[in-house]
Amino acid sequence: MTDILMPALSPTMEEGILAKWLVKVGDSVRSGDVIAEIETDKATMEVEAVDEGVVEALLVAEGTEGVKVNTPIARLSGEGGPPAATPAPPQPVAAPAPRSLDPAVEKAALEKGSERIFASPLARRLAAERGLDLATLTGSGPHGRIIRADVEAAAAAPPARPVRVEAPAPALMSTPAPSLAQLGYPDDSYTLVPLDGMRRTVARRLTESARDIPHFPLTIDVEIDALLAARARINGLLEPRGIKVSVNDLVIKAAALALKQVPEANASFTHEGIALHRHADISMAVAVEGGLITPILRRAEQKGLADIALEAKDLAERARTRKLKPEEFQGGTFSISNLGMFGIRQFGSIINPPQGAILSVGAGEARAVIRDGQVVSRTLMTVTLTCDHRVIDGAIGARWLAAFRALIEDPVTMIV
Amino acid sequence: MDFDLVVIGAGPGGYVAAIRAAQLGLKAALVERAKLGGICLNWGCIPTKALLKSAETFETLGHLEDYGLRAEKVGFDLDAVVSRSRKVAGQLNAGVAFLMKKNKITVIEGEARLEAGAPAPLVRVALKAGGEKVLKAANVLLATGARARTLPDLGLAPDGERVWSYREAMVPDRVPPSLLVVGSGAIGIEFASFFRALGSEVTVIEALPRILPVEDEEVSAAAQKAFQARGIAFRTGASVRRLARSGKGVELIVEAGGAPETLKAHVAIVAVGIVGNVEDLGLEALGVTIEKTHVVTDSHGFTGVPGLWAVGDLAGPPWLAHKASHEGVHCVEHIAGLKPSGLTAPIPGCTYASPQIASVGLTEAQAKARGLAVKVGRFPLRANGKAIAAGHTEGFIKTVFDAATGALVGAHMIGADVTEMIQGYALAMTLEATEADLFATVFPHPTISEGMHEAALDAFGRALHV
Numbered sequence: 001m002t003d004i005l006m007p008a009l010s011p012t013m014e015e016g017i018l019a020k021w022l023v024k025v026g027d028s029v030r031s032g033d034v035i036a037e038i039e040t041d042k043a044t045m046e047v048e049a050v051d052e053g054v055v056e057a058l059l060v061a062e063g064t065e066g067v068k069v070n071t072p073i074a075r076l077s078g079e080g081g082p083p084a085a086t087p088a089p090p091q092p093v094a095a096p097a098p099r100s101l102d103p104a105v106e107k108a109a110l111e112k113g114s115e116r117i118f119a120s121p122l123a124r125r126l127a128a129e130r131g132l133d134l135a136t137l138t139g140s141g142p143h144g145r146i147i148r149a150d151v152e153a154a155a156a157a158p159p160a161r162p163v164r165v166e167a168p169a170p171a172l173m174s175t176p177a178p179s180l181a182q183l184g185y186p187d188d189s190y191t192l193v194p195l196d197g198m199r200r201t202v203a204r205r206l207t208e209s210a211r212d213i214p215h216f217p218l219t220i221d222v223e224i225d226a227l228l229a230a231r232a233r234i235n236g237l238l239e240p241r242g243i244k245v246s247v248n249d250l251v252i253k254a255a256a257l258a259l260k261q262v263p264e265a266n267a268s269f270t271h272e273g274i275a276l277h278r279h280a281d282i283s284m285a286v287a288v289e290g291g292l293i294t295p296i297l298r299r300a301e302q303k304g305l306a307d308i309a310l311e312a313k314d315l316a317e318r319a320r321t322r323k324l325k326p327e328e329f330q331g332g333t334f335s336i337s338n339l340g341m342f343g344i345r346q347f348g349s350i351i352n353p354p355q356g357a358i359l360s361v362g363a364g365e366a367r368a369v370i371r372d373g374q375v376v377s378r379t380l381m382t383v384t385l386t387c388d389h390r391v392i393d394g395a396i397g398a399r400w401l402a403a404f405r406a407l408i409e410d411p412v413t414m415i416v
Numbered sequence: 417m418d419f420d421l422v423v424i425g426a427g428p429g430g431y432v433a434a435i436r437a438a439q440l441g442l443k444a445a446l447v448e449r450a451k452l453g454g455i456c457l458n459w460g461c462i463p464t465k466a467l468l469k470s471a472e473t474f475e476t477l478g479h480l481e482d483y484g485l486r487a488e489k490v491g492f493d494l495d496a497v498v499s500r501s502r503k504v505a506g507q508l509n510a511g512v513a514f515l516m517k518k519n520k521i522t523v524i525e526g527e528a529r530l531e532a533g534a535p536a537p538l539v540r541v542a543l544k545a546g547g548e549k550v551l552k553a554a555n556v557l558l559a560t561g562a563r564a565r566t567l568p569d570l571g572l573a574p575d576g577e578r579v580w581s582y583r584e585a586m587v588p589d590r591v592p593p594s595l596l597v598v599g600s601g602a603i604g605i606e607f608a609s610f611f612r613a614l615g616s617e618v619t620v621i622e623a624l625p626r627i628l629p630v631e632d633e634e635v636s637a638a639a640q641k642a643f644q645a646r647g648i649a650f651r652t653g654a655s656v657r658r659l660a661r662s663g664k665g666v667e668l669i670v671e672a673g674g675a676p677e678t679l680k681a682h683v684a685i686v687a688v689g690i691v692g693n694v695e696d697l698g699l700e701a702l703g704v705t706i707e708k709t710h711v712v713t714d715s716h717g718f719t720g721v722p723g724l725w726a727v728g729d730l731a732g733p734p735w736l737a738h739k740a741s742h743e744g745v746h747c748v749e750h751i752a753g754l755k756p757s758g759l760t761a762p763i764p765g766c767t768y769a770s771p772q773i774a775s776v777g778l779t780e781a782q783a784k785a786r787g788l789a790v791k792v793g794r795f796p797l798r799a800n801g802k803a804i805a806a807g808h809t810e811g812f813i814k815t816v817f818d819a820a821t822g823a824l825v826g827a828h829m830i831g832a833d834v835t836e837m838i839q840g841y842a843l844a845m846t847l848e849a850t851e852a853d854l855f856a857t858v859f860p861h862p863t864i865s866e867g868m869h870e871a872a873l874d875a876f877g878r879a880l881h882v
Contacts, residue, residue: 120847120849121852121853122821122849125821126821181753
């Protein structure tokens with residue numbers, strides 16, 4: 001008899017929706033057969049059987065949300081034999097696996113992981129019975145040893161993350177991370193700012209991005225004298241309407257057009273495949289009190305500069321007052337972060353997943369350059385494109401930067 | 417700030433806490449009004465063990481022929497027995513003084529009283545040598561312990577002559593020809609056992625239906641039988657009406673099942689529980705919560721008054737030295753910002769009579785009362801080779817397992833040397849061992865501890881030697 005466990009479809013997946021069963025009780029399955037569809041916030045994936053057998057029970061009903069990774073979802077009877085005498089009907093919640101008193105079974109379960117997990121014998125047994133993976137638990141015993149209370153707390157708290165109960169046990173902490181005191185910062189040496197939702201999200205998303213995405217930067221200098229001249233003329237024309245176009249607005253426009261010219265750079269890596277986006281939805285990083293947010297200028301490639309200027313200004317203002325609607329900052333296909341106003345010359349941003357690239361824009365400054373063998377002064381701006389190598393190879397990134405530079409250096413081409 | 421931690425009371429709760437504090441780099445002071453080591457070391461655990469060793473050895477001399485040995489002019493010298501006991505206590509008292517010095521703990525002899533202060537109450541010490549000293553500390557730990565309960569209304573108050581508390585019973589100038597022991601907890605039973613071995617006619621009076629009421633019922637029954645075989649009489653379910661001096665001795669009126677009975681003896685020992693030393697510390701003014709003579713604390717020993725902590729007997733039962741030490745260490749580690757674990761560890765209890773009694777965790781009845789389906793194992797020591805060879809076949813070992821999880825939830829033993837063995841089960845329970853782990857553990861042969869293995873096996877129908 002084998003339990004099929006809720007699979008982790010990504011390294012960060014903690015739970016998912018059991019969207020659909022593709023087998024029923026009594027079906028024979030072979031290794032590789034698709035038996036269910038699992039949905040996460042990011043994707044829908046098929047679950048394949050690893051073992052052979054007859055489906056004896058479906059332990060989690062179709063459509064159940066918040067099914068924790070490693071929860072038993074179905075049970076196979078061994079070796080394709082006949083199903084158990086009375087196949088259990090699907091149940092809405094995971095039933096505990098029958099208890100095994102065979103130490104060998106427990107031992108095998110323990111040795112799956114290569115790293116030794118410190119847990120009490122009772123905790124190991126209870127975790128095995130309840131289908132909990134010890135590796136997912138946090139121990140509250142000496143040196144983080146997993147004890148009975150930890151397993152019971154985790155078992156009592158699905159589908160949320162394992163939470164500690166305030167048992168009679170002392171000092172049960174929700175995190176094993178060392179305290180500030182243990183890190184060597186005395187109590188009176190700092191002011192503690194609690195983590196709010198935005199800071200937690202920024203921390204989590206950027207950590208995942210920096211850790212999980214194979215990224216690389218490409219840097220190029222662009223000459224913006226022509227752009228600045230064009231901007232002066234445009235702003236002169238728009239003055240009666242009270243609109244002022246910023247260099248950043250022009251950068252957004254040029255980036256959007258470059259994405260149109262090099263559509264491979266307007267892409268997202270997903271488990272289903274590479275999504276080549278049809279429009280340039282540009283996320284612009286806006287610093288706000290306590291963090292940053294990236295409102296989206298949708299279909300920027302189709303918009304005129306006046307519209308971009310107005311919309312960018314409106315989005316930035318509402319971002320700072322936290323009045324954006326979720327759809328105004330969720331999604332986007334490409335990001336731009338501009339620190340030029342702070343005098344930053346060059347920097348490389350962290351990719352805003354699931355986007356494939358982010359452009360970091362430095363300050364425009366007069367630099368000595370050589371043109372036609374003469375040292376002359378030009379206004380240069382250094383930009384860096386950070387690429388997700390899974391979708392954007394070096395050559396694609398380079399082509400995009402070339403297209404972007406051509407548009408910036410000869411702004412007239414933006415109107416074509 | 418004079419100190420990071422001031423500990424009040426140098427018993428096993430307080431002095432151990434002070435050592436742990438010093439280990440953690442805290443500047444610690446220890447205030448004691450009497451002797452370093454507290455009751456445990458000076459007037460409790462340790463000196464009684466010295467007395468009981470003498471009694472046990474004397475008892476063995478009484479049946480040397482069992483071992484093929486002969487001795488003539490067997491007897492005892494009570495003064496020498498008592499003086500040995502005092503010497504043992506003195507030696508350990510000096511040992512604690514050495515430990516304080518080694519750990520650079522400031523020892524202040526005197527009586528402490530607390531006054532409101534911040535971040536912790538101020539400690540005003542009336543010095544033994546005269547004068548007073550005010551200590552300012554970041555934290556104050558109360559470990560003032562407890563003392564024998566007296567019930568003057570019933571005449572159950574020691575007079576130092578014919579009515580003894582443990583204190584007088586520990587330094588007797590005579591072996592009373594007859595003795596009444598009121599209370600059959602560990603203290604009462606140990607003195608009953610000691611004086612019986614030296615020849616007293618002993619009667620133990622217990623208000624509850626059985627002796628050693630905190631132990632498993634089977635152990636209580638076996639203990640009563642074993643003590644009766646040694647000549648100790650019992651009155652259980654007997655409530656004390658009045659104890660009074662009469663003639664050259666005492667008269668105790670008890671009532672068991674309706675008819676009052678008058679018991680006469682030369683001496684009575686009062687061992688009817690203890691009360692916490694909560695008085696004269698200024699606790700009421702600070703707003704410390706006191707319930708039934710004990711300070712109420714949270715699981716870390718925090719009293720609710722900023723900077724004030726309490727551990728040991730003062731903070732509630734079980735009134736055991738090792739529980740006090742364990743709490744003291746835990747509390748100090750918590751104060752030092754560590755995240756100590758393990759306050760939920762089961763606390764073993766021992767009675768050093770002949771035979772000995774030791775237990776840890778739940779009794780069978782307690783386990784059932786908690787709704788657990790239990791598996792119970794028993795192993796009689798008469799089936800153990802080492803016990804037979806040593807001539808100590810009296811007693812048994814009992815295990816209680818939670819049938820649902822296989823967790824060992826309690827263990828109970830009566831017999832020779834069982835107080836040295838209970839820690840094996842305590843370790844198993846603290847590490848959350850299951851029956852599988854006990855089965856898999858190798859017990860050395862030949863030892864009485866093999867009975868511990870057998871008792872675990874027996875709970876699952878797998879005992880090998882019965």
